[in-house]
Every structure is written in C-alpha cells, then in structure tokens.
Amino acid sequence: MREITFAEATMEAMAEEMExxxxxxxxxxxxxxxxxxxxxxxxxxxxxxxxxxRDTPISETAIVGAGVGAALAGMRPVVDMHxxxxxxxxxxxxxxxxxxxxxxxxxxxxxxMVLRAPDGAARSAAxxxxxSLEAWFVHVPGLKVVIPSNPADAKGLLKAAxxxxxxxxxxxxxxxxxxxxxxxDGEFLVPIGKAKVVREGRxxxxxxxxxxxxxxxxxxxxxxxxxIEAEVIDLRTIVPLDKExxxxxxxxxxxxxxxxxxxxxxxxxxxxxxxxxxxxxxYLDGPIKRVGAKFVPVPFSPALEPLMLPQxxxxxxxxxxxx
Amino acid sequence: xxxxxxxLKGFYRTMYTIxxxxxxxxDLFLAGEIPGFVxxxxxxxxxxxxxxxxxxxxxxxxxxHRGHGHTIAKGADLKRMMAEIFGKRTGxxxxxxxxxxxxxxxxxxxxxxxxxGGGFNLAVGAALAARLMGTDQVAVCFFGDGxxxxxxxxxxxNMAAVWKLPVVFVCENNQYASTTPYRTSTSVExxxxxxxxxxxPGVVVNGNDVFAxxxxxxxxxxxxxxxxxxxxxxxxxxxxxxxxxxxPELYRTRQEVQEHLENDDPLKNFRxxxxxxxxLTERELAEIEAQVxxxxxxxxxxxxxxxxxxxxxxxxxxxxESGEAACGK
Ligand SMILES: Cc1ncc(C[n+]2csc(CCOP(=O)(O)OP(=O)(O)O)c2C)c(N)n1
Ligand SMILES: [Mg+2]
Numbered sequence: 001m002r003e004i005t006f007a008e009a010t011m012e013a014m015a016e017e018m019e020x021x022x023x024x025x026x027x028x029x030x031x032x033x034x035x036x037x038x039x040x041x042x043x044x045x046x047x048x049x050x051x052x053x054r055d056t057p058i059s060e061t062a063i064v065g066a067g068v069g070a071a072l073a074g075m076r077p078v079v080d081m082h083x084x085x086x087x088x089x090x091x092x093x094x095x096x097x098x099x100x101x102x103x104x105x106x107x108x109x110x111x112x113m114v115l116r117a118p119d120g121a122a123r124s125a126a127x128x129x130x131x132s133l134e135a136w137f138v139h140v141p142g143l144k145v146v147i148p149s150n151p152a153d154a155k156g157l158l159k160a161a162x163x164x165x166x167x168x169x170x171x172x173x174x175x176x177x178x179x180x181x182x183x184x185d186g187e188f189l190v191p192i193g194k195a196k197v198v199r200e201g202r203x204x205x206x207x208x209x210x211x212x213x214x215x216x217x218x219x220x221x222x223x224x225x226x227x228i229e230a231e232v233i234d235l236r237t238i239v240p241l242d243k244e245x246x247x248x249x250x251x252x253x254x255x256x257x258x259x260x261x262x263x264x265x266x267x268x269x270x271x272x273x274x275x276x277x278x279x280x281x282x283y284l285d286g287p288i289k290r291v292g293a294k295f296v297p298v299p300f301s302p303a304l305e306p307l308m309l310p311q312x313x314x315x316x317x318x319x320x321x322x323x
Numbered sequence: 324x325x326x327x328x329x330x331l332k333g334f335y336r337t338m339y340t341i342x343x344x345x346x347x348x349x350d351l352f353l354a355g356e357i358p359g360f361v362x363x364x365x366x367x368x369x370x371x372x373x374x375x376x377x378x379x380x381x382x383x384x385x386x387x388h389r390g391h392g393h394t395i396a397k398g399a400d401l402k403r404m405m406a407e408i409f410g411k412r413t414g415x416x417x418x419x420x421x422x423x424x425x426x427x428x429x430x431x432x433x434x435x436x437x438x439x440g441g442g443f444n445l446a447v448g449a450a451l452a453a454r455l456m457g458t459d460q461v462a463v464c465f466f467g468d469g470x471x472x473x474x475x476x477x478x479x480x481n482m483a484a485v486w487k488l489p490v491v492f493v494c495e496n497n498q499y500a501s502t503t504p505y506r507t508s509t510s511v512e513x514x515x516x517x518x519x520x521x522x523x524p525g526v527v528v529n530g531n532d533v534f535a536x537x538x539x540x541x542x543x544x545x546x547x548x549x550x551x552x553x554x555x556x557x558x559x560x561x562x563x564x565x566x567x568x569x570x571p572e573l574y575r576t577r578q579e580v581q582e583h584l585e586n587d588d589p590l591k592n593f594r595x596x597x598x599x600x601x602x603l604t605e606r607e608l609a610e611i612e613a614q615v616x617x618x619x620x621x622x623x624x625x626x627x628x629x630x631x632x633x634x635x636x637x638x639x640x641x642x643x644e645s646g647e648a649a650c651g652k
Contacts, residue, residue, distance in 0.1 A: 066448035
C-alpha cells in the first residue's frame with residue numbers, strides 16, 4: 001500500500017469531501033494563504049478557491065459561531081482552531097451552541113460541522129500551545145469526539161466526521177502530522193465510534209489513542225521481551241466510547257491500563273476506568289492504572305517538558321504494578 | 324412613505340398579537356401554569372414588527388432570551404409557541420426548549436438564545452451560508468443593549484463587515500440589561516456609534532414608532548440583499564415590564580415606567596397615528612383585536628390540553644441517527 005503523511009491524509013480527505021459535496025467548506029486562521037501552520041491545508045484554496053477555503057480574522061468565537069450558523073443554514077463547515085488551546089476562546093459556541101442546539105430545539109435542526117484542533121506537546125511550545133483537551137468534551141452531550149493516531153485513520157475519520165450530521169471534534173496531534181503510514185487508495189472511511197485492537201495479547205489491556213498509542217505499542221514490545229503480552233487498543237473515537245471492544249479485551253486479559261498524553265486527572269482514562277469498574281469489575285484481577293501527564297501546565301524547558309509527559313517507561317511501570 | 328391599508332392592519336395585528344400573547348404569558352406564569360422563567364417583550368413590539376415586515380420567509384433571524392416577539396413577527400404558530408412555553412410535547416421544541424429557546428427552522432427563525440450575545444455569529448454564519456450558496460437571503464440578528472458589550476458583538480460585526488455579508492444587526496436598546504442602566508455599562512451615547520469601528524452604517528431609530536423602524540430596516544435589508552454588506556441598526560425603546568416576570572424592579576421607579584407607558588407606548592403611538600390620519604377606524608382595530616384574542620385563547624387551550632413529553636423522549640433529538648450519519652455509527 002502507498003505511504004503518505006498524516007497531514008497529506010487529512011488533505012486528501014478534505015479535497016475528496018469538498019469535491020464530493022459543495023456544501024463542505026473550510027475556514028480558520030492562516031489556512032488559505034499559508035496552508036496551515038503544519039502545512040495541512042496546502043494547495044486546497046488553489047483547488048477550491050478562497051471562498052471555500054477561507055482565512056478568517058483572529059476571532060475564534062466568531063469562527064466557531066459562524067460555523068454553527070452556516071451549518072444551521074445548510075452548509076457543512078469544517079473549522080480549524082489553529083491550536084486546541086484556543087478552543088477556550090470559543091467555549092460558549094462549542095458547549096452552549098454547537099452541542100446543544102439540536103436537542104434544545106427538539107430535533108428541528110442539525111449541526112453537521114467539524115472542528116479540527118491540533119493538540120499535544122511538541123518542541124517546547126510551552127503551556128498555552130501544548131495541551132490535550134479532549135477530555136473536556138467527553139462531558140458534553142451532543143458532541144462526537146474523534147482522535148486518530150495514524151494517517152489512515154486520520155483520513156478515514158475526517159471523511160466520516162465531515163459526512164456525519166452531528167458536530168464532531170477532530171483532534172490531531174501536531175507531532176503526528178509528519179508521520180508516514182499506509183493509506184488505502186480511493187474512498188476510505190473509518191466508522192466513528194469503533195475502537196481497534198492494534199496488537200493482540202492475553203495478559204493486560206492497554207487502552208490508548210493519538211500519539212500515546214505509539215508509546216503504548218513500544219511498551220508492549222518491551223513487555224513482550226519479558227514475557228508479558230499486552231493487548232493494545234486504539235480508541236480512535238472517545239465519544240461515543242466503544243465499550244464493546246474495551247470490555248471484550250478486559251474480560252480476556254483481566255488487567256487494564258489506560259494511557260494518554262492529556263493530564264491524568266479527569267482525563268479520558270478516568271472515564272474508561274470508571275466504565276470498566278462500574279460494569280465489569282468482577283473480571284479484573286487487579287487495580288486499574290491510568291497513565292497521563294503530570295498535574296502541571298506544560299513547561300517550556302526541554303529539561304522539563306519530557307518529565308511532565310507520559311513516557312514508554314511509565315506505561316511499562318504501570319503494567320508491571322498490576323501484572 | 325405610503326402604507327397600504329393591508330400593511331397597516333398587518334402592523335397592528337402583529338404588534339397586538341405580541342402584546343396580548345405576552346400579557347397572557349405573564350398571567351399564566353403568575354398563576355403557576357408556566358415553568359422556568361420568562362422575559363417579556365412588552366413595550367418593544369414595534370421593533371420586531373417593523374423589521375420583520377421587510378423580511379421574506381426564507382430570510383433568517385437569530386433571537387434572544389426575550390424572543391417571543393421576534394418569533395411571532397417572523398410568522399410562527401401561536402399554538403406551538405404556547406405549548407413550548409408550557410413544556411409540552413406539541414411545542415416547537417417538543418418541550419425541550421421552553422420560553423428561552425423557541426425556534427422555527429421552517430420560517431428561518433434560527434432560535435432564541437439563553438446566552439446573551441449568543442446569536443451574533445450564528446447570524447453571521449447563516450449569512451455566510453447564503454453567500455456561499457449564492458442565494459439572496461438576509462440574516463437579521465436581534466440583540467439587546469447589554470449584549471453589545473460582549474466580545475461576540477465585536478467579532479461578529481467585524482467579520483460580517485470585512486466579508487460584506489448580508490446581515491442586519493438590530494440592537495433593541497431598551498435602556499436596561501437586567502438591573503443595569505445602559506449608560507452605566509456602555510461607553511457610547513448610541514450603540515450605533517460603534518458601527519464606525521467596523522466601517523459600516525450605524526443608524527439610530529425611534530424603536531417605538533413602527534413606521535420609523537420599518538423604513539430604517541427596509542434600507543438596511545435592501546443594502547444587505549443587494550450585496551452592500553451589514554448595517555448596525557439601533558432601535559431606542561423601553562422595556563415596560565420587569566427583566567423577567569417576578570422582577571422586583573428595584574433599579575427604577577414606578578413613575579419612570581408609568582411615563583413610558585403613557586407617553587411612548589408603541590401600540591398607543593400607532594393607534595394615534597393611524598386614527599389621527601383616518602387611515603384605519605376604531606372598528607377595524609377592534610376587529611383585529613377580537614380575532615387576535617381568539618387566536619391566543621386557542622393557543623392557551625391547545626397548550627393546556629397537550630400532553631407532556633413521555634419519559635423515553637428524554638434521550639431523543641440529541642444526535643442525528645439517520646442518513647449519511649449512519650456511516651459514523
Ligand atoms: C453570557 C450571558 N451573561 C449573562 C446572562 C444573564 N442575563 C440574562 S439577560 C441579561 C441582560 C441582557 O440585557 P440586554 O442584552 O440589554 O437584553 P434585554 O434583557 O434588555 O432584552 C443578563 C445579564 C446570560 N444569559 N448570558
Ligand atoms: Mg436591554
């Protein structure tokens with residue numbers, strides 16, 4: 001299979017969907033003239049024009065709000081947040097408008113809209129350009145949340161998100177944009193709400209997603225050298241959560257570790273742990289372990305940043321504590 | 324400007340419908356028949372009426388927590404409105420919205436909003452959609468004097484201005500944001516003065532004169548529809564009732580309210596103008612009033628007799644489950 005980068009995969013998804021449906025358009029800061037900070041929009045305005053690939057003023061509130069308004073009026077907007085950190089500026093639009101409008105109005109309307117948000121700590125971007133905030137949106141009914149870990153899922157999930165009639169938050173890790181991987185040619189969709197077992201094992205289940213999935217796989221390799229066979233699940237979607245896949249694995253391995261880059265406290269790991277504890281705790285042969293970032297803002301210094309983030313060794317240590 | 328008899332009757336019918344609907348809601352609320360809380364539009368009827376008379380069914384509006392007047396003027400069904408206010412399943416939002424969240428997408432009414440200033444950018448987005456789809460639809464955003472101090476106002480006006488979108492921003496300056504008098508929270512004499520900051524026209528109009536509102540809105544809507552871009556239209560009006568039903572109104576005197584009621588009530592103003600100029604007769608007005616009262620009683624009856632939502636409806640309407648979305652299931 002051909003190999004392309006994560007950024008190219010998202011670009012293909014955008015181009016194919018814009019080709020397929022002229023209600024799809026894209027807006028955000030510095031996406032058209034510049035091609036996006038990570039090059040993920042390069043060439044799109046040349047193909048589709050500067051009307052459908054729009055540079056906006058620095059007005060996050062207005063960008064998301066206008067996205068919702070355009071969706072209500074029949075378009076299918078894709079809105080780029082630049083950095084997920086800036087979604088804070090548009091929280092009312094995300095939480096009180098985008099997520100609630102359909103329910104609040106009794107199903108009269110729909111909000112087929114995608115919010116794309118680059119996240120994650122990379123190369124000393126410091127506290128306000130490094131966060132992973134996906135867990136916030138697990139708490140808000142009305143949204144779907146997807147978070148790919150590789151180019152194929154990046155493409156398949158973005159296309160599925162654009163075609164979904166519900167508002168979808170699409171988190172893309174900044175360091176993954178350069179990652180190369182196999183992506184099928186032509187039409188390729190990844191269903192929202194389906195996790196994937198990416199490595200089979202019998203001793204422990206490691207649930208992860210996005211960039212940390214790769215750390216989980218490395219940890220699994222090292223653990224295998226010591227005779228511990230880890231099953232690794234890539235969630236891919238965190239709302240709605242694929243409980244079926246998680247439960248099937250945990251019932252088999254009887255041990256659970258959840259690993260993500262976002263702060264451990266109140267993270268997606270807390271939700272997965274709670275759901276497992278609530279529904280199938282009897283299958284567990286030990287406590288559930290969560291691995292996540294330390295409870296501090298992301299520090300600038302290269303001497304500190306890695307200390308704050310979860311590493312392969314942390315995942316290994318967590319597994320060894322319970323296996 | 325010359326208005327036909329039909330137009331004049333239409334103005335009065337809309338204003339009187341809003342007034343009576345609101346008075347009825349007020350009483351029903353005090354009688355304990357309406358849950359939650361309600362914000363009444365009494366005293367501001369000429370704004371919604373004068374603006375909406377310039378709109379087509381396919382044009383969009385966004386509304387506020389004080390949205391009954393806008394919804395009625397855009398042509399919504401009184402029965403479904405009243406049922407929604409009662410929390411009944413026959414209401415516009417199947418009882419999930421209530422007074423503060425009425426919407427009717429079939430007539431371009433994109434919803435009232437419980438977040439002050441929440442509507443600016445929805446209107447901007449609807450106008451952007453019209454632009455991208457190549458239609459000549461216009462979006463009108465109603466908002467209060469208080470809302471004009473939110474960042475959404477400034478971001479929305481700038482975006483609409485720089486993209487020359489077909490939006491009309493209609494400020495209903497009713498002198499108060501809840502308990503806060505307008506001049507204690509706002510740095511300019513007129514909110515319309517802020518238009519200069521966005522390079523768009525800012526127009527002040529007497530919001531208690533439906534004819535003045537109509538003319539000002541007509542110019543703004545035409546400008547928007549023909550590609551001229553947005554206008555900021557400020558209608559000076561007065562909230563005759565409390566901020567919400569039950570407001571103790573400690574921030575103003577009874578006398579102040581009484582003066583407005585006696586000297587600047589938009590319905591009184593209208594009656595004086597049309598009767599004085601012999602354009603409509605007392606009898607014609609009375610006929611309209613009788614019909615409206617009947618319609619409102621029918622709406623109350625409908626709301627009262629309608630069932631509440633069933634428990635299983637709690638989970639309905641959250642996600643779209645059908646169509647293309649199915650690929651995401
Ligand atoms: C973002 C936000 N802040 C505060 C409130 C509480 N609140 C509801 S109405 C209101 C006053 C609004 O004043 P104005 O915009 O002038 O509208 P009016 O009520 O006069 O029609 C306030 C503060 C709210 N609903 N939303
Ligand atoms: Mg006000």
